[in-house]
Amino acid sequence: MNKELFEKGLAIRKSVIGAEFVDKALASADDFNMPLQELVTEYCWGAVWGREGLTKKTRSLLNIAMLSVLNRPHELKVHTKGAIKNGATKEEIREVLMQVAIYAGVPAGVDSFRAAKEVFAQLDQQIRNRLLRQDLARGRVGLGFLTNLAQAHGRLFLEMLERDKKP
Numbered sequence: 001m002n003k004e005l006f007e008k009g010l011a012i013r014k015s016v017i018g019a020e021f022v023d024k025a026l027a028s029a030d031d032f033n034m035p036l037q038e039l040v041t042e043y044c045w046g047a048v049w050g051r052e053g054l055t056k057k058t059r060s061l062l063n064i065a066m067l068s069v070l071n072r073p074h075e076l077k078v079h080t081k082g083a084i085k086n087g088a089t090k091e092e093i094r095e096v097l098m099q100v101a102i103y104a105g106v107p108a109g110v111d112s113f114r115a116a117k118e119v120f121a122q123l124d125q126q127i128r129n130r131l132l133r134q135d136l137a138r139g140r141v142g143l144g145f146l147t148n149l150a151q152a153h154g155r156l157f158l159e160m161l162e163r164d165k166k167p
Contacts, residue, residue, distance in 0.1 A: 006046060007046075009046025010046075016082040068109070068112035
């Protein structure tokens, strides 16, 4: 293993798909699959993602297309989050998935759109939760707003509030 290339890959991998995800993958690796983690980090992220010929955003969009064609929904979701982090917009991701539907088949496009929508919903919810918590902490949210939000988001929102109350 090339330690320098591994470290370069590790930094890129964490910047694209998140340190928490990468740290969890490495921490859960054992003697059986650690060589795969090392291979992926060194060559995929260090040798290929570390090249200067394409931007991270372009690489992310390419990965979305390839993972859609390969029917790899878990990795597609990971790389969709990474693409957003790398500056891709929902519209750009949609256009990539439209290309997938035409060139790889409508079923691949449909499944990929479904996976991307799940990612967008998760990211939107995380943003709403963070903003709401900030507003609550600053005393900017009134009872009327909370009531409307609770009605709009139903039980999920109420469960979140209850969970946050517990010590």
